[in-house]
Amino acid sequence: MDLWSYGEAGKSLAAPSHGRSCEAPFTQKKLARTERFVYVTSTGSGPHGSNLNIGRKEAMPTISAAPRIETHLELHLRPSLFIPELKTRKKSSVLEEMVGHLAQHRIARQADAVLEVLRQREALGSTGLGKGIAVPHARSTMVTERAVLLARSTKGVEFDSIDGNPVHLCFLIVAPPVDRDPIYLQMLAEIVKAVRLAPVRKRILEAPDFPAIRSVIGAQFA
Amino acid sequence: MNDKLQALVALQDLDLMIREAKDPERATREEALGFSLSGVDKLERTRDRLAKQIDEQLLQRYERMSRRFTRVVVPIEGRVCLGCFMGLPTANRRNIDPGTVELCENCGRILYRL
Numbered sequence: 001m002d003l004w005s006y007g008e009a010g011k012s013l014a015a016p017s018h019g020r021s022c023e024a025p026f027t028q029k030k031l032a033r034t035e036r037f038v039y040v041t042s043t044g045s046g047p048h049g050s051n052l053n054i055g056r057k058e059a060m061p062t063i064s065a066a067p068r069i070e071t072h073l074e075l076h077l078r079p080s081l082f083i084p085e086l087k088t089r090k091k092s093s094v095l096e097e098m099v100g101h102l103a104q105h106r107i108a109r110q111a112d113a114v115l116e117v118l119r120q121r122e123a124l125g126s127t128g129l130g131k132g133i134a135v136p137h138a139r140s141t142m143v144t145e146r147a148v149l150l151a152r153s154t155k156g157v158e159f160d161s162i163d164g165n166p167v168h169l170c171f172l173i174v175a176p177p178v179d180r181d182p183i184y185l186q187m188l189a190e191i192v193k194a195v196r197l198a199p200v201r202k203r204i205l206e207a208p209d210f211p212a213i214r215s216v217i218g219a220q221f222a
Numbered sequence: 223m224n225d226k227l228q229a230l231v232a233l234q235d236l237d238l239m240i241r242e243a244k245d246p247e248r249a250t251r252e253e254a255l256g257f258s259l260s261g262v263d264k265l266e267r268t269r270d271r272l273a274k275q276i277d278e279q280l281l282q283r284y285e286r287m288s289r290r291f292t293r294v295v296v297p298i299e300g301r302v303c304l305g306c307f308m309g310l311p312t313a314n315r316r317n318i319d320p321g322t323v324e325l326c327e328n329c330g331r332i333l334y335r336l
Contacts, residue, residue, distance in 0.1 A: 109336070113228065117235045124243055124265055125258025135257075139238055141231045141295060162256070177238050177293055185251055192255045 071221050072183050073190035076148040079210045080105055083151035086170070091159045095119065095136060098149055098172045106144065107174065113142040114174060128161030133195050135188060137173035139181075146175040148187065150213065152205060168205055169195060194220045226323055227295070227334050229276050230284060234295045236269045237288065280323060280332075287330060295332045298324075305331040 083101060088094050095118050103111040117138040121127065128134040134157070149172040156166025171191045175184050194217045195201050207213040223231075242248050243259045252259060273281055287294040296305035303310060306329035324333040 110223070110228075113231055113235070116232060117239070120236060120239060120265060120268065123268070124239065124261040127257060129256045138235075139242075140235050141293070141297075142235075162258070177235065185248070188252070188255055188257075 068222055070218070071190050072187050073148065073194065074214065074218050074221070076146065076187065077150060077210075077214055077217065078147075081107075081147060081149040082210045082213070083149070086151050086153040086157060089153070089155060089157050091122070091157065092119070094151070094153075094157050094159070094170065095122075095172075098136075098151055098170070101151075102143075102147065102149060102172075102174065107147045108140075108143060110142045114138075114140045118172075118174075122160075126160040126162065128159035128167055129192070130161050130163035130165065131195075131198070132156070132161075132165060132168040132201060133191075134159045134161065134167040134170045135173065135191050136170065137184075137188060139175045139177045139184070141177055143174045143176045146173075146181070146184065146187075148173050148191075154205065169201060190221070223334055224323075226277060226280060227332070229272065230280065230295050230323075230332060231334070233269065233272050233276065233284065234288075234293065236265060236272065238292075240265050240269060284332065287332070291329075291331060293331075295334060296326075297336050298333050299336055303329065303331060303333060305329050 081101070083098065086094055086097060088097050096115060099108055099111050099115045099118065102108040102114065108114040117140040118136050121136065121138040127136045151170040151172070153166075153168055153170070156168055157170065159167040159170075161167060173184065173187055173191075175181060195204070197220075200216060200220060203216045204213050207216060240262060243262050243265070249259050276284070284294050291305065293305060296303060298304065298310065301310050301312065302308070303326040306326060308326070308328040310327065310333075324335075325331070326333055
């Protein structure tokens with residue numbers, strides 16, 4: 001019998017690849033959510049017999065039964081890295097406020113160095129994408145781990161966006177400078193995908209707390 | 223962290239940003255998402271200005287090493303160079319002059335302490 005199973009055979013856990021690289025914590029989480037799932041690919045009968053019982057619905061799991069795999073963005077969004085309302089309204093001071101928050105949570109070792117990299121990234125081209133969204137992002141030697149900080153501003157921040165409108169949702173991505181990091185770019189794409197629709201942006205802005213925001217974002221990938 | 227190291231760290235971060243902005247595949251992906259990367263020239267000018275502030279000998283070492291390694295300035299954690307993951311002699315720690323820059327005896331990378 002040729003089978004791979006999430007339940008017992010730890011070595012075959014990587015078999016159902018979803019086309020992207022995973023880090024250890026992500027894999028662990030995925031396994032925990034899917035460990036009951038057993039998939040049989042052969043019709044042969046082993047010493048214990050096959051569980052391919054034709055005519056019984058539970059013999060082969062359907063696609064809809066499989067739990068949804070969380071995106072990298074969802075995995076990186078943390079309640080501690082959420083600013084419900086930004087105090088400042090200028091681009092440079094908003095970046096300062098956000099980096100200060102990262103420094104408090106020991107993600108930025110030296111806030112000044114991280115802030116300078118973000119300013120240089122803005123000099124390269126504004127990360128204000130328009131429609132009230134900004135995704136400032138940079139890699140810095142002074143960042144300990146990849147992180148996403150979400151900040152809201154109901155009044156709006158002047159961010160030199162491409163459409164000239166103030167920014168209401170700001171996703172700050174920072175990461176250490178590793179040689180290859182496909183997740184970093186993937187998260188940028190996931191943010192753009194998550195907030196592309198106006199009703200979603202409105203729901204995120206009006207959400208009462210972080211779990212509500214997370215579920216709104218998660219629903220975009222369901 | 224002393225001033226020399228701070229300048230080197232800033233230079234390394236800037237170099238990485240310029241390298242990524244010039245990478246056609248990566249730049250295409252970022253631009254497709256709506257991000258602008260039009261200011262590479264501006265970054266290169268900033269990089270030149272920053273490089274002039276760094277001690278010539280140290281800068282030469284950095285430039286030489288950056289041809290071999292993506293990251294030249296790396297942290298030490300628990301007496302291990304996080305560039306090559308080799309242990310450093312314990313004697314090193316006692317003799318560090320705060321104004322000097324520490325190098326990995328194995329790979330030659332420039333080190334900073336966390």
